[in-house]
C-alpha cells in the first residue's frame with residue numbers, strides 16, 4: 001500500500017484508545033528493524049526523520065528506503081513524518097519529498113534554538129497547515145518548549161528552565177483554533193536526548209496533569225509526547241559493561257506514557273532508546289569478537305536489538321494488533337476531507 005497520512009493512524013488510535021510510537025531513522029537497518037517489529041506485532045507504524053537525518057542520509061535515499069518498506073510490507077500502514085521542521089521551507093521540501101506528515105516546530109525560531117513568540121509560531125504553523133492540508137498531509141505543531149538538544153535541534157534548556165517553558169493549556173487551546181493543526185506536541189517536563197532526569201521522575205518534574213487538562217480542553221486534538229524514551233537501565237549497563245561511559249540517567253517510565261495515552265496522547269517519540277540498543281549490541285560484538293571486521297557481524301545484532309525494543313514499545317503503547325484494522329485512506333482522500341471542513 002502507499003505511504004499513508006499520519007492523521008489516519010492517529011484517528012484510529014484515538015477511536016480505539018491506544019498510542020503509536022514514532023521512531024526516528026537515519027539508515028536502512030533502522031527502517032528494517034521497525035518494519036520487522038511491525039510485521040511481528042501487526043502494528044501500524046510512524047517512521048520519522050529529523051532535519052539532521054535528512055542531511056545525513058539524503059532525501060532520495062530516505063524516500064526510496066521508505067517506498068521499499070511499503071513494497072515489502074503491503075499489509076502494514078506506514079506514515080512518514082518530518083520531525084521538528086524548523087521553517088515553512090523545510091516542511092514544504094519534506095512534503096515535496098513524499099513525507100505524508102510534517103511537524104512545524106514554531107516554538108523555536110528558524111535557528112531551531114531560540115524560543116519564539118506565540119504570534120510567530122501561529123504564523124508559520126498556519127502557513128504549513130494551508131500548504132499541507134491541500135495535499136492531504138498531516139501537520140503537528142508545538143506549543144511550549146522541551147529541554148535538551150538532539151540532532152542540533154533544541155533550546156538546550158536545563159531541567160529547571162524546562163519548568164518555565166511548560167505548555168499552558170489555555171494557550172494550547174487558542175493555538176489549535178488559530179492554526180488548525182492535526183496534532184500538538186506539548187511540553188510537560190521531558191527533554192530530548194539521554195539525559196532527561198537525574199532521578200526517577202515524580203509528578204513534580206513530569207507534569208502529566210497538564211496533559212489531562214489539555215485533553216479536557218481539546219478532546220479532538222491528538223497529543224504528542226516528545227523526548228519519551230524510557231532509557232532502560234539495562235541498556236545503559238550493557239553499554240558501560242562493554243567499554244562505554246554513560247552517566248546515570250533516567251527517562252520517561254512506560255507507565256507514565258500509558259497514563260498519557262489515557263488522556264489523549266496518540267504519538268510518542270522514541271529515538272534515544274533505539275540508539276542505546278544499537279550501541280550496546282555493537283559494543284558487545286566489538287569487545288567479544290575483536291577480530292571481526294565485516295560490518296554485518298555487528299549491524300545484524302544491532303538491528304535485532306532495535307527490533308526487540310520496537311516490539312516491546314509497540315506492545316506497551318497498544319498499537320500492536322491494529323495494522324489490519326486501520327482504514328486505508330490516501331493523501332487524496334484526506335485532502336478532500338480537509339477541503340470539506342474548510343467550507
Ligand SMILES: [Zn+2]
Nearest residue numbers: 192226227269
Ligand atoms: Zn522532539
